[in-house]
Every structure is written in C-alpha cells, then in structure tokens.
Amino acid sequence: xxxxxxxxxxxxxxxxxxxxxxxxxxxxxxxxxxxxxxxxxxxxxxxxxxxxxxxxxxxxxxxxxxxxxxxxxxxxxxxxxxxxxxxxxxxxxxxxxxxxxxxxxxxxxxxxxxxxxxxxxxxxxxxxxxxxxxxxxxxxxxxxxxxxxxxxxxxxxxxxxxxxxxxxxxxxxxxxxxxxxxxxxxxxxxxxxxxxxxxxxxxxxxxxxxxxxxxxxxxxxxxxxxxxxxxxxxxxxxxxxxxxxxxxxxxxxxxxxxxxxxxxxxxxxxxxxxxxxxxxxxxxxxxxxxxxxxxxxxxxxxxxxxxxxxxxxxxxxxxxxxxxxxxxxxxxxxxxxxxxxxxxxxxxxxxxxxxxxxxxxxxxxxxxxxxxxxxxxxxxxxxxxxxxxxxxxxxxxxxxxxxxxxxxxxxxxxxxxxxxxxxxxxxxxxxxxxxx
Numbered sequence: 441x442x443x444x445x446x447x448x449x450x451x452x453x454x455x456x457x458x459x460x461x462x463x464x465x466x467x468x469x470x471x472x473x474x475x476x477x478x479x480x481x482x483x484x485x486x487x488x489x490x491x492x493x494x495x496x497x498x499x500x501x502x503x504x505x506x507x508x509x510x511x512x513x514x515x516x517x518x519x520x521x522x523x524x525x526x527x528x529x530x531x532x533x534x535x536x537x538x539x540x541x542x543x544x545x546x547x548x549x550x551x552x553x554x555x556x557x558x559x560x561x562x563x564x565x566x567x568x569x570x571x572x573x574x575x576x577x578x579x580x581x582x583x584x585x586x587x588x589x590x591x592x593x594x595x596x597x598x599x600x601x602x603x604x605x606x607x608x609x610x611x612x613x614x615x616x617x618x619x620x621x622x623x624x625x626x627x628x629x630x631x632x633x634x635x636x637x638x639x640x641x642x643x644x645x646x647x648x649x650x651x652x653x654x655x656x657x658x659x660x661x662x663x664x665x666x667x668x669x670x671x672x673x674x675x676x677x678x679x680x681x682x683x684x685x686x687x688x689x690x691x692x693x694x695x696x697x698x699x700x701x702x703x704x705x706x707x708x709x710x711x712x713x714x715x716x717x718x719x720x721x722x723x724x725x726x727x728x729x730x731x732x733x734x735x736x737x738x739x740x741x742x743x744x745x746x747x748x749x750x751x752x753x754x755x756x757x758x759x760x761x762x763x764x765x766x767x768x769x770x771x772x773x774x775x776x777x778x779x780x781x782x783x784x785x786x787x788x789x790x791x792x793x794x795x796x797x798x799x800x801x802x803x804x805x806x807x808x809x810x811x812x813x814x815x816x817x818x819x820x821x822x823x824x825x826x827x828x829x830x831x832x833x834x835x836x837x838x839x840x841x842x843x844x845x846x847x848x849x850x851x852x853x854x855x856x857x858x859x860x861x862x863x864x865x866x867x868x869x870x871x872x873x874x875x876x
C-alpha cells in the first residue's frame with residue numbers, strides 16, 4: 441500500500457527534471473538575445489567607424505543625422521507594431537503567432553513607407569549634404585523597419601537563433617555594400633548601402649518565417665492594440681527625447697566638451713549596455729511566458745532580472761575603476777581624463793536603470809500600458825531634471841550625479857507601479873491589468 445508521503449515523493453520526482461528543462465530553455469532564449477544584440481551592436485559599431493573614416497567631418501555629420509532619425513522612427517515602429525506583438529503573442533500557438541506576425545510586420549512596413557515618403561520629400565527640399573542623406577533614408581526605411589520587426593517576431597516565438605542568423609545576414613551583406621559605397625564616396629551611397637543590406641536581411645526574414653507581411657492588416661492591427669500601441673509609442677519616443685534634451689542642455693550649460701565627456705563614459709559602459717539591450721529583446725517575452733504558466737512567480741522573476749542587471753553593472757563599473765590611465769588613454773585618447781571622472785556616477789545610473797528594467801518587463805507582460813507610460817514619463821522627467829539641474833549646480837560631474845539620482849527615483853516608481861499591477865492582477869487574474 442502506498443503512503444501519502446510516497447505519493448508526494450513520486451509526484452515530485454518528475455517535476456524536478458521539468459523545472460531544470462524549463463530553466464535551460466529560459467537561459468537558452470536569453471543567450472540568443474545576447475548573441476543577437478552582440479551581432480547587431482558590432483555591425484552598428486563597424487558601420488560608424490567605417491563611415492567616419494571614409495567621409496569628412498561634415499559628411500559624417502549628415503550621415504549621423506540620418507542615423508538618429510532612423511532611431512526615432514524605429515521607436516515609433518516598435519511602439520505600434522512589435523511591442524504589442526511581444527506582449528500579447530509570446531508563447532502562443534503557432535497559428536496565432538503567424539497571423540499576428542503577418543499583421544505586425546505589415547504595420548512596420550507601413551510605418552516605414554509612410555515616414556519614408558516624408559523623408560524623401562524633405563530630402564528633396566533640403567539639398568546640400570543633408571538632403572541626399574534623408575532622401576536615401578526615405579527609400580530604405582521600409583526595409584530597415586521590416587528587418588527589425590522580424591527580430592522581435594522571432595523572439596516572441598522563442599526562436600532567437602533565427603533573429604541572430606538574420607542579423608548575421610545583414611552584416612554579411614554590409615561588407616560588399618560598404619566597399620561599393622566607399623568607392624562612390626558620398627553620404628547618400630553609404631545610407632543606401634546600409635539600408636540595402638538591411639533590406640536583404642528583411643527579405644531573408646520572409647523566407648525564415650514563411651510569412652508575407654500584410655500591409656493591408658496594419659490599420660486593423662493598430663486599432664485592435666491601440667490600448668498598448670499608442671502608449672508604447674509615447675513611452676519609446678520619450679526615452680530618446682530625454683537623452684537628446686539632456687545632451688543639448690548640457691552642451692548649452694557646460695559646453696560641448698561636457699557632452700564629449702559624457703559620451704566617453706557611455707562608451708566605457710558600452711559593452712555592458714549592449715548586454716542590457718540584448719536582454720531587453722527577450723525579457724518581456726519571457727515575463728509574458730511566466731505570467732501565463734506561473735503568474736505567482738512574475739514578481740520574483742522581475743526582481744531577479746532587475747537585481748541581476750544592477751549587480752552586473754556595479755561589477756563592470758568596479759572593473760573600470762581598476763583600468764590604468766595609460767590603457768584608458770589608449771582607448772579614448774584625450775577624452776579619458778574627463779570621462780574617467782564620471783565612471784562612478786555613470787555606473788550607478790546604469791545600475792539604477794537596470795533595476796528598473798526588471799519592473800518594466802513585468803508591467804509590459806501584464807499589459808499595464810497606463811502604468812508603464814506613467815512610470816516612463818516620470819523617469820524621463822527625472823532624467824532631464826537631474827541631468828540639467830546637476831549641470832547647473834556642478835557642471836559635468838554634477839550632471840552625471842543628477843542622472844544617477846534620477847534613475848534611482850525612476851526605478852522606485854517602476855517597482856511601485858509593478859507592485860500595484862500585480863496586486864490588481866491577483867484580484868482579477870482573468871483579464872489584463874487596466875488602470876483607470
């Protein structure tokens with residue numbers, strides 16, 4: 441006769457291997473996110489260095505304006521197209537995922553086409569070196585945004601290796617494209633080479649997924665997910681906007697050299713920031729899976745995620761403090777002296793931001809778009825206020841410490857909102873979290 445204790449042991453025995461398998465699957469998906477971001481970051485770094493060495497200062501500035509504009513449009517595309525996809529279609533049956541991806545990727549393509557037409561018209565009117573850069577960007581935006589949409593689609597399905605391969609295809613196509621652009625020697629040629637290689641990867645994404653983007657489904661997609669999409673649109677764009685405001689304000693208050701020092705500190709933290717970006721590709725999808733399978737573990741998952749990133753940032757910053765001056769000067773040249781003075785506050789700022797991303801992933805998994813938007817608006821306002829207020833009080837170093845304090849305050853708000861959202865979800869687990 442089997443006792444109650446023996447039955448409990450027998451039932452628990454197969455559960456342990458299942459939990460280990462689940463953990464390995466999560467680690468595998470996170471690893472593909474890191475690998476994909478490494479490939480993407482290396483590609484972007486190589487493009488920037490190659491173009492800077494091939495063009496003069498003014499021409500490289502025109503290329504950079506096109507690059508920054510692409511970043512803003514990318515935030516719009518992600519907010520409307522891929523962020524709702526990751527929140528609502530991560531870990532769902534394949535049929536549902538394929539239908540959603542067709543419309544989501546079609547939305548990204550529609551955004552690229554619409555904004556591309558505006559850039560093309562603006563480029564024709566601007567003339568000079570900037571005009572051709574914007575006109576070329578307008579032609580290439582659809583392919584650039586579609587390639588990014590495939591990355592998020594693959595991570596939503598838990599097949600990050602396909603996103604990694606897609607980025608490798610983009611990098612491979614960039615090599616001959618950049619060689620041809622260098623022979624032409626114009627800004628437009630480099631923008632076209634960069635965008636055309638992304639279009640190759642975007643076309644390959646159609647083959648990888650077996651899905652054709654449905655541009656005709658874009659309006660319905662935006663309408664059905666407007667409760668998330670519009671808020672994520674504002675949330676995404678205010679992040680980049682806060683950074684720009686701080687940079688412009690710091691330059692006006694403390695001089696252009698201050699902006700260079702801050703940028704130098706960011707470059708020192710660059711490898712770790714690439715890790716954070718890689719994790720961000722998969723954290724929301726993983727949090728959504730945890731919510732569906734074990735909702736009571738979502739808070740712990742987010743705390744482990746955010747706390748792990750904060751600790752890793754502190755360890756990286758500690759390692760930077762041990763770098764000899766001669767090594768730092770070899771990497772950053774004359775910028776090293778000013779940038780090295782900002783390592784401590786910059787590290788604390790990144791640690792605070794990393795802690796907050798854990799809560800942000802949880803809020804997005806819960807589809808608590810209003811709470812997420814409130815948190816991001818507050819964090820962005822703190823970032824600008826702390827950065828510029830610190831600059832007025834104590835110059836470049838004061839700005840860095842102001843940002844560090846701002847990220848700590850922002851992180852506290854993120855976690856407060858996640859705690860409230862989890863409480864609401866426990867009271868009403870059958871519906872998405874919606875706040876009045």
